[in-house]
Amino acid sequence: MVRSLDARRGGLARYTESLVPVVSLLVVLIPIVWRQPVLISPSRYYAMQTMALALAIPIVLASLGQMLAMSIGEIDFSMENLVSLVTCVMGAVMSRNVALGILLLLGILVVYALIGAFIHLKKLPSIIITIGMSFVWTGLAITIQPTPGGNIPAIASDFMRLKPPWVPYPIVLAALLALAGHFLMFKTGFGILARGVGDNVKSIQQSGHSAIRVRIMVFALVGLFGIMAGVSLAGLTNAADPLLAKNYTLLSVAAVILGGGAFAGGKVSAAGTVFGAFAMHLVVHLLVVLKISTDWQAGVKGFIILFALYIGGFFKRAGKIRYI
């Protein structure tokens, strides 16, 4: 139903909608490049650009994970705890015993698959289960890495520090992730089913598909993206810290929404999410550029996010008014 409306609204409406995350990103980016022009200058400042953008990659990965959960109308409230735990697995276990480290990460994937099954079978909201899991992940993290430490396997930090020619590495990674995410959600049977479960689970079941399989696969992928976020964050900071990824849960949810996704499920955009994640990362830079009094910084950060959402929403509405 929704899709046929979309189709009737035609190309231009979809075009303005896909602008939403771009506009949100620009709201944050324009004042920054105003003060820090090296960010968009040519390759002379390549190293600077790489540095300024590298820490967006773990947020992009966490946000894509969150996007998968939100595509079926669920949410992962334990994202920051999972990502932090993975940095601890990397630092405390992987550096000493690779097999055990991989086993632990696989264990996390299995738990995530079980969460998907549990949500389906018990009809429990994911918010409850994942809030519970957030304590489990942090507890585990503190057990294996009681205080912050740093002993990340070189392969993770080396991978995060590759230097491709011409384009800063974080942008290469982000583009690849956006493509992969888009392909997964829109060009595979799995992606269509997942969005279908989020949009109207009954119609998916009536057409003979198993909703539990979709939910299990989606949550396993949420876990996978969370693990990749943790590995990349550990590689970038060279640190294992049970609290390292603080705020990632809210950042990732905001990135999905900024990217044009919806809480209700069924509607997501991988490229939009990547843009949204970059916007969320750059808000920190914006606060430095604006030199807000320290008492107001937290509040202003919230205001910037709301403003970016509002401007984005403005574009979205404009599209709807004209074409429905």
Added chain:
Amino acid sequence: MKKLLVALLLAALATGSASSGEKKWRIALSNDYAGNSWRQTMITDWQKAAATAIQKGIVAEAPIFTTNESSASEQAAQIQSLILEGYDAIVLNAASPEALNTVVQEALDAGIVVVSFDNAITNPNAWRLITDFEYMGMRQVEYVAERFPQGGNLLEIRGLAGTYVNDAIHKGITETLAKYPQFKVVGEVYGDWTSSIAQKAVAGILPSLPEVVAVVTQGGDGYGSAKAFEVAGKPIPLVLMGNRYDELELWKELYDKDGYDTISLSIAPGASTIAFWEAVEVLNGVDVPKEIRLLPYVIDSHTKLNRDLKTTPKGGVASIVYTQEWVRQMIANVKAGKLPPPDPE
């Protein structure tokens, strides 16, 4: 569309560029958390030192940047932005002792002076003011052992789980307790260095506790812990305090009533001003040792208690705003292998 906007931006930037005047230092404070009285005092102390330095024409500006809820990943991004902004020095109270080492190295490689204090980082190439947090734990247990030679049960209030400071104070307590087997820790709760959280946590564990003779703490949690005993109708045991105004006030009040006594100790929030002036010294080309150890500020007499109650604002923490002269003297003393000079009044 995006390309067009970028092109427009480039054009706009080409017209506006920074003007340069005479060289005064630009020093940024990168702070990971501002949500308690200690950090608030740290910030006001910094602002006092910065105002003096600006007035004297030593620095051009010394803004403060605070991340949300102590997020190390966010603080790393913040420091990278400070590098791009071209600050001469970054003074750092870190969300994580390890997770900022890489980005601090990036700053040092860019020729920026990095001074870390309070929650110090472990990167040995940066200038580090290390607070002896284990001493804070040790000193508390020594005092408790002096007051109760016969021993007894202890309640331990921890800080924030998974942080270095929490672990270091706990280590100091545990290691010193090994010398006094007559004491037994019968309960342990997390107070997050915050009075209200400590009060809730202690109130929760109290019904299941045997009688305790003392509560060892981490600072900021003493008032809440004492109140939890009071609300439960139990006598307030010896609670070690952490230099917060409400803690000092409670100590004074109980002392005036029935001679209740304790000690109070914490790193002075004014350590931010030591770091500030140290950054100025390094920028001015002075050879400053990379690692300097600071002892916590201990209030162990009623003279000190009365003086600090007068000078500490309500809701603040007993503190000292250090002067440029004092920090110069301290650096000279450290280099000569001597103790730091006495605290300025």
